[in-house]
Amino acid sequence: MSEPSKSIHQFKAKLITGKDKNLSDYKDKVLLVVNIASACGFVGQLKELQELREEFKTQGFEVLGFPSNDFGRQEPLEGADISAFCKDNYGVQFPVFDKMMVRGEEANPIFKFLTKTSTPRWNFHKYLINRKGEVVDYFFPFTSPQSSKVKKKIQKLLK
Template sequence: MSDQSKSIHQFKVKLLNGIDKKLSDYKNKVLLLVNIASGCGFAPQLKELQALRDELGTDQFEVLAFPSNDFGRQEPLEGTAISTFCEVNHGVKFPVFEKIMVRGEHANPLYRFLNQSSTPRWNFHKYLVNKDGEVVDYFLPFTKPLSSKVKKKINRLMNT
């Protein structure tokens, strides 16, 4: 059993529809947490994130997206507009949460926790979390979700 203080499973966050979601609901799944922004040049990665999820399935893996306006004011959208952008333009079916701050003193508690391993310097910073909810790695924004580096690390975690 993992130490809850070292796990993201201690947090609760709001989905875009305003419903609270306990991250402990994702126990025993490998997770890729990504701060996203609709106006970012990396936004096409949303399609790749969905393709990765489709390829790996959702039994042992999930992508969690957190819209943020922290970098270059690249997330001007709110609520359902974010959802529509993700679904219509990129086919996103993975969970997208409410827009949050991911850095600084007003960062969401989940991101204050994640930032202990690496602070995002831009949109589409990706945290890799093991089945126990522990952050085990991160990928910079220019690392594509379908890269062999990302897929190998996720597969390794899924098989442990």
């Protein structure tokens, strides 16, 4: 039996628009993968995530948002409504994927892969992925995307 891949690039997911997206399209990019929810107290981080993306996108950085209703049923919206909420309220331009489960037996395979390092305990858990698609760090929901801790680790990976 072969060893499972250690790269997020092996997966694909459905964008909020319904289009399939191969995560291998993000090869050679540093990623911040975040489970998001529109009714969460941390929802203001959507604006911070977008600002972070703007700051580093020309250097090969991208944020990927994965809506989830796993924590406190804080993602009541579906599809286009999630997209509109993120864009209209927080100016989100980073890719947002279809709502999925991020923990437990029913978790999407992407999150089963990510949770080998840390299981999300709430919305806005962040996984930092290097250019090879490997999880190199994670940040708890209360850690601001604009914190020096997050930015320094991204900058180091972008070098």
